[in-house]
Amino acid sequence: MEKQYSISDLAKEFDISNRTLRFYEEKGILQPTRNKSTRIYSASDRVTLRLLLRGKRLGFSLQECVDIISMYDPESGSEAQLQSLLEKIQEKQKLLKQQQTDIKLMLIDLKSAETKCLESLK
Amino acid sequence: MEKQYSISDLAKEFDISNRTLRFYEEKGILQPTRNKSTRIYSASDRVTLRLLLRGKRLGFSLQECVDIISMYDPESGSEAQLQSLLEKIQEKQKLLKQQQTDIKLMLIDLKSAETKCLESLK
DNA sequence: ATTTACCTTTACGTTAACGTAAAGTTTGGG
DNA sequence: CCCAAACTTTACGTTAACGTAAAGGTAAAT
Structure with missing residues (x-):
């Protein structure tokens, strides 16, 4: 069974606010599953978050971070x-x-x- | 005689807008002299601007850039x-x-x- | 003389990236 | 059973860093 994280787990680990994590979800950057209404983050969400914050530390906007992360796996196209x-x-x-x-x-x-x-x- | 620059000179050289230069002045970052009402930037203003933009490329806020630049010359204190x-x-x-x-x-x-x-x- | 190309100030508008407060739900502990 | 500690949604507020528009001054060229 893969590791799971609550919103506060990730917030504490990465020293950001819960609001920030909800905001990233609003923006479609993270897509945690739910238990009832409570958010459950996967290991993959955590990786995405890590990459996102790395981008932010370099001064990239959220959108730029998303763009960059999406470059990492070339989903094969034309x-x-x-x-x-x-x-x-x-x-x-x-x-x-x-x-x-x-x-x-x-x-x-x-x-x-x-x-x-x-x-x-x- | 030291080199002088108009607002558009610097704007073009550094690929920023005139508004941006006026904004930096509002913030007290640059202090060009005036001919009548027209701004005249000195070589020193140009250096400051260069340092500022370098900081911005690294994702620092204007205030952080100002702080960093001010570190460069330790004006001797207690x-x-x-x-x-x-x-x-x-x-x-x-x-x-x-x-x-x-x-x-x-x-x-x-x-x-x-x-x-x-x-x-x- | 008037057009062109600069420059000016004033002032309201905009976007990103959250902060913060209000009001309500759920869940384990004593 | 009740409280405290988590979680939730909704929604308005805030700051930085300019953009943009309006209204006007100045100087050189046509």
Whole structure:
């Protein structure tokens, strides 16, 4: 039997609010089953949530996160669809690489600021 | 004589709207001088803008970007202030490193998706 | 002189991503 | 049996980060 989670289980684990999980359901991002009216999240829901939050940490909007997650399993389509998907994937890759360089630059600046700070403290 | 820029100069260079630049001024982020009523941006404004947009690409809010930029020049303060600044700097560093691993993971997933896509296309 | 292309201010509108409050249901413990 | 701790739905509120429209000033070119 697969693991199951209550709304508060996931909320606590990922440090988000119950409202947030309900909101994600409203948006069709998560589809927990129900026991009576109570939500029951599956292991798969949990994975989706994890991926979603990873995207959010990178500054992507919910919609972008959903789009990205949907790229992970190419549900096989026409050649045109595959081509289009491929382009989207490569576009995201490019964006992420830009972010990588942005982070490196910012880390350099912060490192230098940290050093100055430490020198002033001696 | 230092370089100067009109609002549209900067808007075009950084691919943002004039409104956005005015908005940043409202928020006190940029302080262009004026010729009559027309805004004149300095090289320093341009640098600030560049740093701001770099922060935005990483998903930081405007306020966070401002905070980060202000970390770059430790305007010398009391030991307590320097300590506090140091902690903030290190917190941001930690956050950026989290982002680095998030990006790496996402790039792995996208690479795998890309491969699948390419295989389906042959 | 008037059109064109800039610039300005003021001010209301919009969207995303939830927060928060109200009112009600269900369920295990004492 | 009753209470407290979970859960539910409905619905209005909030903030950030601009967009957009209205109404007008200025300067160079035609």
